[in-house]
Amino acid sequence: MPEVSYTTTLRIPHDQVWGFVKDMNNWAPFLTGYQAHEILSETDSLWTLKGDVGILSRTVKLKARVTEWSGPDKVTFTLEGLNEDVEGGGVVTMGPYHASTVPLAPPLTIASWFRRLIAALFRKRSTKAGGTLQREATRPPQSQLTFTLRMEAGGPTGPIVNALLGPALLPATEQLANKIAAHLHAIELRP
Amino acid sequence: MLFRKKRQWDVECDVLVVGSGAAGLTAALAAHEAGAQVALIEKSDKIGGASAVSGGVLWVPNNHHMGELGISDSREEAVCYATRLADGRGDNELIETFVDKSPEMLRFVEGETGLNFTSLARYPDYHPEFEGGKVGGRSLDPGLFDSNDLGEWKSKLRRSPIFGMTALTVTEATEWGVFAKPLNLPFKLLGERLSKGFVCYGGALVGQLLKALLQRAIAPLMSFRARELIIEDGRVIGVRGEQGGAERSIRARKAVILTSGGFEWDRSLNSQFLSGQLTHPNSPPCNEGDGLRMAMVVGAALGNMTEAWWCPSLMIPGEEYDGKQLNRADFATRSLPHSIIVNRNGNRFVNEAQNYNDVMKPFFAFDSASYERPNLPAWLIVDANHILKYGLLTVMPGKAVPSFVARGETVGELASVIGVNAVRLEATVRNFNRFAVEGVDPEFHRGESLYDRFYGDPDQKPNANLGAIEKAPFYAVEVHAGSIGTKGGVRVNKNGEAIRADGAVIRGLYAAGNVMAGPFGAGYPGAGSTIGIAMTFGFLAGRKAASDA
Structure with a gap:
């Protein structure tokens, strides 16, 4: 079963990360291929994604179910394909930064255009404030966010689909984690 | 100068x-x-x-x-x-x-x-x-x-x-x-x-x-x-084009060889030249006739412009390739038993098992009295036996058929779902089922050519390409005019x-x-x-x- 895991570091406390992550509406658009989602209950939600396996893309409908809701540290979920023969699940973990478990991320993972925009908008104020941006950019990491995701295609063609699915999972996981981190850092940088 | x-x-x-x-x-x-x-x-x-x-x-x-x-x-x-x-x-x-x-x-x-x-x-x-x-x-x-x-x-x-x-x-x-x-x-x-x-x-x-x-x-x-051939003293000496948003030019001291593909993704060129309405090409979307246009500008003679390497296309809605709807070339589905292709009137009009180039030609038939093309839209009709044995599109044999495939519990019901004359479709299926039992298709000779049988089911007797459409539910997908290239x-x-x-x-x-x-x-x-x-x-x-x- 293709399974990937990716950890990113954040320069904000992990309870703030949880405050953002616990509401899926906050980060849903950060998912690769996101089209739509619908929250059905406290545990269940429907997701429509444009799934890309590197050669072609298809609209995939998934049902997600939260099986463990242990904020602010951990959320476990399962995934079930509604229009494709796939299933999977994952774990999201948040916690204080441990240098031994995760390498230090670059100073800022925000897209450069976004960073420049923020810098331009607040240059005057940040200068007056003694270079807040500079200080924020070099502030040490305080928390880490880990996504572990596994997906498996079933049926006779499963081995073929999984061969294509595997390489596509890690970039999707990295993108989600990094976009959340970039978003939170951008908010945090506002004076 | x-x-x-x-x-x-x-x-x-x-x-x-x-x-x-x-x-x-x-x-x-x-x-x-x-x-x-x-x-x-x-x-x-x-x-x-x-x-x-x-x-x-x-x-x-x-x-x-x-x-x-x-x-x-x-x-x-x-x-x-x-x-x-x-x-x-x-x-x-x-x-x-x-x-x-x-x-x-x-x-x-x-x-x-x-x-x-x-x-x-x-x-x-x-x-x-x-x-x-x-x-x-x-x-x-x-x-x-x-x-x-x-x-x-x-x-x-x-x-x-x-x-x-x-x-x-x-x-x-x-x-x-x-x-x-x-x-x-x-x-x-x-x-x-x-x-x-x-x-x-x-x-x-x-x-x-x-x-x-x-x-x-x-x-x-x-x-x-490439956008333009550069001419000097009546000779092509290079190409001007764009790369990464910048204009670029390349000098070719001896020659430029155009191998830029067909024009199947260019609607304007299609409508000007092709004999049929190519709506669902199967090639990469970058084939837009760039080389053809450049050659026309420098006075090249053109030939065979009405023709394409035709191929029927089937679609899975939402499936994309290079950012465009993927049109799946159908090489075999229509050749397998328990399937027919019918037009909007519910009539068969072609040997469905013919090679993908020739099978397309009757799709473009023109009725000079009504000024209509009676064979469009065309539909591939299959029954539950076909699904059970061969699957459909990316559905493996016996698996659930997705909702975008039209479905009916009877042939008549299916006809009403896809907007085809129900009485005619029922009659067409009855005739075809008789042909399947006899192993001979007197109307379109399906299964007579070795080529037909190559894509048929060797276990299907007496004709590898003929199998009755008789087991509910019945399914239909539209067959579009495709081409692997002009x-x-x-x-x-x-x-x-x-x-x-x-x-x-x-x-x-x-x-x-x-x-x-x-x-x-x-x-x-x-x-x-x-x-x-x-x-x-x-x-x-x-x-x-x-x-x-």
């Missing part, structure tokens, strides 16, 4: 090849081996064009691999057969050139690349019963290719949305009976091959050709769209040199592949005809261009 302003060139070479399909890669290889300094540009960010998404098979009559298998062939048989299929609209001189030179091209390519083709002894020509047709051997399989051999270029190899999902040779597909027995496939083995980086079909062909160019330090210039374009001479309407050569300009006027007219002689002729004229053009002064 005494005081000509000195041009600024971004790149200079002897021979510039425009396009990276099989024709272009072969042309570049041939020009290099003939001593030219070669540059190659590709419009998209992937190498391979329509060739890379194809079956990668070459149709080469009288090839040396046939002899190895003891299959006889001759120049006369091949010319006779191809000329008949051209239907009076081909170019006989070029057909003869192709028949004469394609075996030489094959030996050249095998000698200069890692390709070692296998003759497909059981893959028949598309009309094997015609004089000069063969029951197998002329179509050649490129085998598998380890894309890791391309190093950092691996990710730039275009992958087929159909054949790129697996990694098996055409020979294996034939032996394993992929179409009629999809569950016979060794999925675990195929998954392992994919994981290791093996590619097949067109990916293998293009991969091997690209590898050969890279070994010769010819690195294609990617995302370079085959009208720049007229060339037997050296691949572009010519004007008066027959004079346009100095410094060559064409090969689907941007060239296809010599086969309306015909499609056998599997790999597109690539066979593309590589042959690419080979001839590259070799001749290198020798130009």
Whole structure:
């Protein structure tokens, strides 16, 4: 079963990360291929994604179910394909930064255009404030966010689909984690 | 002109090849081996064009691999057969050139690349019963290719949305009976091959050709769209285009070889030239007729412009390739038992099991009284037995059919769902079911040709292509007009040199592949005809261009 895991570091406390992550509406658009989602209950939600396996893309409908809701540290979920023969699940973990478990991320993972925009908008104020941006950019990491995701295609063609699915999972996981981190850092940088 | 302003060139070479399909890669290889300094540009960010998404098979009559298998062939048989299929609209001189030179091209390519083709002894020509047709051997399989051999270029190899999902040779597909027995496939083995980086079909062909160019330090210039041929003193001396948003120009001291593919994705060119309404092309969307337009501007004569390598298309809504709806070429579904194609009136109108080029032609039939095309829209009708045995599209046998496929518990109900005359469809199905029991299709002769049976179910008796449509539920998907590429374009001479309407050569300009006027007219002689002729004229053009002064 293709399974990937990716950890990113954040320069904000992990309870703030949880405050953002616990509401899926906050980060849903950060998912690769996101089209739509619908929250059905406290545990269940429907997701429509444009799934890309590197050669072609298809609209995939998934049902997600939260099986463990242990904020602010951990959320476990399962995934079930509604229009494709796939299933999977994952774990999201948040916690204080441990240098031994995760390498230090670059100073800022925000897209450069976004960073420049923020810098331009607040240059005057940040200068007056003694270079807040500079200080924020070099502030040490305080928390880490880990996504572990596994997906498996079933049926006779499963081995073929999984061969294509595997390489596509890690970039999707990295993108989600990094976009959340970039978003939170951008908010945090506002004076 | 005494005081000509000195041009600024971004790149200079002897021979510039425009396009990276099989024709272009072969042309570049041939020009290099003939001593030219070669540059190659590709419009998209992937190498391979329509060739890379194809079956990668070459149709080469009288090839040396046939002899190895003891299959006889001759120049006369091949010319006779191809000329008949051209239907009076081909170019006989070029057909003869192709028949004469394609075996030489094959030996050249095998000698200069890692390709070692296998003759497909059981893959028949598309009309094997015609004089000069063969029951197998002329179509050649490129085998598998380890894309890791391309190093950092691996990710730039275009992958087929159909054949790129697996990694098996055409020979294996034939032996394993992929179409009629999809569950016979060794999925675990195929998954392992994919994981290791093996590619097949067109990916293998293009991969091997690209590898050969890279070994010769010819690195294609990617995302370079040619816009204009540069003329000086009546001779093509280069190309102007754009790359990364900047205008770029390349000087070609000897020649420019256009191998930029067809115009199937350009609606304007389609409507101006094609005999049928091509709505759902199967090739990469970058085939927009760029080379054709450039050649028209410099006065190239055009030929065979009404024709395409037609192919029925089926769609899975929302499935995309290169950002456009993917139109799946249907090579086999319609040939399998328990299926028919009907028009909007509920009538069959074609032998559904014919080769994909010929099966399309009646789709465009025109009723001069009503000024309508009665066979459009067309629908593929199957029953539960078909689903159980063969599946449908990407649905494996016996699996649930997705909701985008129209469904009815009776044939009449299905007819009402798809807007087809129910009484006529019920009558059509009744007749067809009688034919299936008798094993003979007196209306359209389905299953009579060896070609039909190649894509049929050998376990279906008495006719491998006929099975009753009788078990509910019944399903329908629309069959659209597709094409794996247009085959009208720049007229060339037997050296691949572009010519004007008066027959004079346009100095410094060559064409090969689907941007060239296809010599086969309306015909499609056998599997790999597109690539066979593309590589042959690419080979001839590259070799001749290198020798130009």
